[in-house]
Amino acid sequence: MSLFKPSLLTLALAAAGASMGAYAVEDDVNNTTADESIEVIKVSGIRRSLQKSQSLKMSNSSVVEAISSEDIGKLPDVSIAESLARLPGIAAQRLDGRANVVSIRGLGPDFTMATLNGREQASINDNRGVEFDQYPSELLDTVVVYKTPDASLMTQAIGGTVDMQTISPLRYGERTIAVNLRGESNDLGALNSGSDDKGYRGSISYIDQFADDTIGIALGYSRMQSPNQEERWQAWGYPEDANGDKILGGAKPYVRSSELERDGVMAVFEYVPNEHYRSVVDVFYTKFYDEQILRGAEIPGAWGGGWANSGTDSISSENGLVTQGIIRDAGILIRNDANTRDANSLSIGWNNEYHINTNWTVEADIAMSKVDRTDIGIETYAGTGRGNGNGVTEDLGFSYNGEGGYNFNPALDYSDPNLIRLGGAFSWGPSIDSNMQDGFINKPEIEDELKSLRLGTTYTFDDGFIHNIEFGVNMTQREKTKDDNGYYLTLKGYDINTAPDYMMTVPEKYLLSPTSLAFFGMGNMLSYDALAFYNDGNYDELDASTVQLDRSVNSWQVEEKVNTFYVKADFETDVGHMPLTGNFGVQAVHTDQSSKGTAATVLADGSIGLTPSYGEDSYLEWLPSFNVALEVAEGQRVVFAAARTLSRARMDKMNANVSYSYDKDGIGGVYYSGSAGNPSLRPWMARQYDISYENYFSDQGYFSIAAYYKDLENYVYDQTAFVDFSEILPGVTPGEEAGEFSSPQNGQGGYVQGIEASISLDFGYFANALEGFGTILNGSYNDSEVKETSQSDPTTLPGLSEKTFNATVYYENSGFEARVSSRYRSEFLGEVTAISLSRVNVNVDAETVVDAQIGYDFGEAGFNSLAGLSVQLQVNNLTNEPFTTYFGEDDREVRDYQNYGRNYMLGANYKF
Template sequence: MGLVALPGAALAQTPVGNTPDVNATPQDATAAPSQSAEAESEIVVTGIRASQARAIEVKRNADSVVEAISAQDIGKLPDVTISDSLQRIPGVQIRREAGEGGAVNIRGLPQVTTLLNGEQFLGANSVTSVQPNFTDIPSQLFSGATVFKSPTASLQQAGLSGTVDLLTRRPFDLKRGLTLSAAAEGQYGDKTKDWNPSANGLIAYHGERIGFLASAAYSDLTLANSFRGLQDYGVALNNEGGSATNPGAFAVGNNGVSRGTPVRNGAGTIIGYDVNGDGDANDSFITPQSHTAWNRITSRQRFGANASLQIELNDALRLTADGFYTRQTQYDRTAGFQFQNVDWLSSPFLPTKSRDTGAIDSNGYHINTVQQYTYSLPSFDSYSETFRTKSESQNYNLQLDWKPSDTFKATVRGIYGKAKRNRDQAYTQFSLTNGRQWAYNGVGNYPASVGGDRTFNPTGYQIYSQTATIDYSSGAPAFGFSPGFLTQAADVSRYGLKTISSEGNQYQNGDIWALRGDAEWQANDQVRLNFGGRYSERSVDQFTFDRVSPFYAGNRDNAANPAAGCLVKWKAFDVNLNDGKCAVLDAQGNAYTAGLTRQGNDQIFAGLMKQYGLPAAGAPTLWALDPKAMDDSEAWQNKFYPGSQNLVNPADSFTVNVRQISGYGQVSGEGELLGMAFRANGGLQVVNTRLNVRQNIVGAPQPYGVSGVDAGDVVTKRQFTDFLPSINIAFDVTDKLRARAAFSKTMTVLDFLQWGGGLNVNYAINTQVNPARFEARTADSRGNPNLNPWRSTNAEASLEYYTGRSSLVAIGAFYLAVDSFITNSTELRNDIPDNDGVIRRPVVTNTLAQGEGGTLKGIEASARQSLRDYGVNGFFGGFGIDANYTLSLGDAGGVDLAGNKMPFQDNSKHQVNTALWYEQYGFQARVAYNYRSKRLVSSNYGGIAGLAQYQQPTNYLDASISFDVTPNVTIYGQASNLTAETERYYLTWPDQVFNENIYERRFIAGVRAKF
């Protein structure tokens, strides 16, 4: 049987001729029957119905509980990434990034291992993590994918809740002779309003004893994704009254004026301020660091290539060599505005519409959700931000399959992979205020050589002279401004350059290599023995840094290094260089200001300032820097502040090395029990893990936002051994009905940041003191090398009813008992100084700890039906359906501030996938719907225990249509996110709106040819 591989149309791995696939690994579970029986028929396996039949065949013949996608499941829907296709499998949940499928969960857990043709895969978006993220991997390079939900002992490197095995094409999978195929398409977004090119192609030759294949895919996409709501980097519970840890954020506004009505005790002493008009001062309110709205354009230039060589050295030996390469350059360019909370000791956001939730915070105050904020406009900033992410991965495989007899076969295999992901950030901020709250009453102090004293923004509005409102009552933010303010916002000359920075830049490098051997001995017709061993080593190095600039070298009182100047991270007008560790003072003893201001209409910004309309009701049309100007972050910094340096952030820089030695033995058999035919396998895998973690010791903080010095290394070495049994059994109750049961223990390593990260302190500016200073507000202990890996005990049972070649009904139940979770706990630390080195207060520190265990249980139901399997012919015989439902119930033991049990993070209780398809007379059409119920994003947002961030339910509708113009040429069209779904988030209570992601509709038109 000849199988024609189409770009975007995947095929399951298929052994060829009389030499079966002797790879005793997960490849076996996806192997279709030998081609030899049908070698002369030259049947071309294409189309939706054929792909559904192949996926059902993989599931039916597998030794464990698996799901598969193949053929038209990849490419006949708008599946740009493999994640888009995987989401249609029962129990698989994904997150979309810029509208494309990204991170993958299985049964609500992210601890999912990714394999490539049965061995571990290292992707550029998963250098330090376990959870797969496939945004950089073109789907057209794959022949299919298999999701293993219950492992066998021979499935080494299995995930906690499941394993994704990505399958590339190999030449012996294709028809004899030469195969050529190619596709070209254009993609269009209804917000970007631009056509983007995409192309892929394949060439392969299958000879008598040799075959080679090469395929490649390229796309250059521009994706629109906008945002509105609370800024995602800070929320506080602000009280009307006072406490030891919060003196009452609403007591005094930034302009020194009391806010709200004073509340006095019997002695007449003010004990707080009533800001919501209920007559008391015992309320607390969720208030943000900032409200914002922005437009983001994500540009992804993606390239992938795959090559494979297969040689039958003789009738018993086959050599296979594979290479897989991906490269992506991504720019996330953002332009928008911010209402900034200019410090953390008072709040300019007055809650003018709120609701008492009945919950009590840790200080005894009533927690209120806020539906409307009134903002006294101490700061209104336009800002632009660009992230440039360059990622690259290479994965190689060399294997020798040996089958000297009908009863024995073996495989020796070596793999090597390496990946890197470099992310650079650049940020530029303009303010519409006159800056009177900063520096010296709005005047910056500079050396005479660079202009001397200069007013920050003489045409900006006077602070506190105006107000704005942000109303979330409708579920989406609506902004209100005075007409005078809107007039100012439309005038570019009224903007003053406030901040330039580049922080949190992150370079990740990783590699992996493994050597393994597998063998199978067929004892008799009913029993076979599998055994093997594996050695692997995986290393990761993460370097996180900020771009800092030397200021005013050679000037007075630069005691630290007069020649080099003071190093500054936030090149900002509101940063005064008065820190004793490196002060820069003029002759009168006044500190110079970091950041020489310029007006928005300055010649240096000619052609770079643009007007933007923003995705929120009432939002002003404003001026912001074109984010493309910051594509080269280092060059942009040096344009204003020459000599920038890459200074390590020790807390987020580390090295982790994991070595594993494993071995397994597995017995498989078949027979008859209670009148029913059965197949079963049982085995034990033993894994010894040796962990070597190098963390940086974070020294004293440096002035002006610079991270604490790298004070040396601490190295932790550990090892642990896991015994992982697994049992799978399947009964043929009837010819059509199969019952399965499985039991296993699984182990998965942690994300390497959870082992290697150090202590990171978050600073906020306090403008209530003169001069202003940066104070330690919270801290995060990012890693703990003594944490244990993820471990779980899994059980499941299912029934599968096969009603035809392309039809199946299945239902199953699963149960996972996770030994322990990595939890976020908080503690008050008294040893963390402010940025000037002075310890002034306890600092709430988020730490990682070994938490209690939890359980995840649920039900999966699926139906794949083709009317032709029921004898329906003619027009109606072309219809079919592919539908599934997953119920996933998780209990991690935590509760949110409302007293509700929190589910597993990132898990949705309900998930539905439905695809209605039609295939007849060369015409194919498909409409697919995906639903996820709410999911928990974070359990302790902003460091506030129990302040849970949830995502509301999502609904996505995709469609595709194609027509075979000739047997070799197909034209097609696809569409994704037809309903223009908006992702909505809230904090614990649905009426405490958090923010929204807004994605565009995407359309594809293309042509595909094969020869």
């Protein structure tokens, strides 16, 4: 329902399909006469994208943001997450050089819902957060971000909902074939032997209409083979030395080379035989394989004294941080690692809408989303001798480089295969034999399947304050399973009795050219094909879950059945001479949740006893919502929204696993310890309030400012409490009942609040001499205070950056196009990969990422013989901004420093 008296251009965009949301379907037949009278003004490129996005924003009664394709198969950025990060109040986190998850209004991926054509999506993530590089941007037409919900939005979240939308072939209205092809290169070069610094992206789309425009099809295929290179410094931590200064505890720097291969298929079949019935089937499938090669070293520092070296000397310090020192008799472990991820995702939906008459409409929507993921993460070790204190050592100097960690000055040649041999240089193995670990391999598997059925009815009133009432039910069933497998690797020639010092020279067939670690001063290191060596059966394997308590409770299954009953009323009236539109409604959300897991206990003989564990719960939540927009002047409106929303807890917190261990020494009077998931964990709940002012002063120009407040009713945190273990376990010895038990619980809560502003300017609106120039600017400020309990101190909210700012400057005229975009995000608590492919929260430093591109459209430039052909050069990470995380409050205590380099892409698009 339109809020304004739109211009001819806005109406033309709407008629061309710019306003095709997943939640409001227009009656195309009834609007045919009106559409035929519209003068369609042809726009293209970034201005077309901005005008479509503005049309979506100004015609929605909720507070929304939108991005739209510039042309078929051409979103403004190479990834959806990067495009989203340019919207006000939205920020992306980079992973392996790619933006793949987003935070909305200071709330991280756990508080954000992603949908495809309005339907919730399964995720390759261990939890619910959707990784957006799973979805090829070339196959999407529009992405709408709902910052405020209404009662017909089935996938609410406290942060917001990101709805990715495929194209409607009948609304597009003409036969089109579009082909895109781009070559890609990274300026760091191929850092690892066997890797490539060049790749490509390609896509083809076909849209057509048949049978007097009653049948429409849209087909798309995309393929990407994208390289990524990285120089990474990683520190163990920074303990204090004898003088109280922070000193390097140890380091794990390495170089990473990866190649992501992704195939995507999109198909839409649309059938509208008459003015009463519309049916759409859409299919979206992706398959991708990500292979990473990582080579580097483990360098124990102050934390290695006594077992990996004879101590660390401080030479100089500055403001409490040791800037220069020497590791005496340093032993170093050389690592050749590899990670692979093989994942498939499939989403299928069938939507049917039938207009019984001018008053009644019924709708049925059935969908399925499914994901399968298999990871392999292998570590392999080499050194000068097996176990602590053995082999050739050296005095290794180190110095702080002022930006990304420390540099070293070695004397040994760590690429010499006669010096560096396969085998564990440190005694890191399990307690049964501390020298048996020559590597480790993780093999987690994820399966996530989500089915949904939605039945709805809409009644439209002939007149009156209430325009229409919509009501219905949405039923979903989701089952997610994680099967976490990990194995200690030992060379087959090793034997604790007959060959306790066994090490192996790398066979010639696996040996590769040395890898340079010059970026932190270590020179060259021994390199070999770790995966091939493992696959050829050169290691014995020991299941870690049989000797390691925490590994025995890493697998789980969580199931949810959610029935959502909803009713929403849309209204429109006048307040004086000011049009007033909006909606109000409520959802009743009933949830049955359950989990299967394992209860693990360390037995008297040291082995681990396992028994099945199960938990379940159910609850009902009421979610009212209210959205109202008042047009205070022509092209200007004030929007107010209020709602109660929920975000479901992380699935790895909802598992039914539980583990117990016993300490015979009872240090501090604590004999037992335990931990568990919580199958009864309730969602995060919030009451939120939004107000915004929007001024649309031209078809490609607007200004908006918005403020919001989210009152968090609770917060999920890990609670540690002292308990009486005699009430939990049988046979507890009197006097040894005390113990610590930790599990996730719903805590106190708090608030998140903020303000955001956005402006889009077409300078040609002000002066003809500036035709083609324009800019988009937006920024936000976020603040929060969250407490786990009423007595605890405020805790940092994951994903919250206090400040974000985005700027794009562009020029587009006579076929030539150029733009520069930057996005700034202040420091935040982000989630990264840790040991055993687990996920941890770390402090992420502020960053400014700049991208640039230039292009030329021959058809727009007047070359009729080349109409439809355009070329483009794009540079991502133009200023080579690193990704940096750190320990504590001192950003000099660098945890991770990741240098990705620049990615260059050159390509062509052809549409006919």
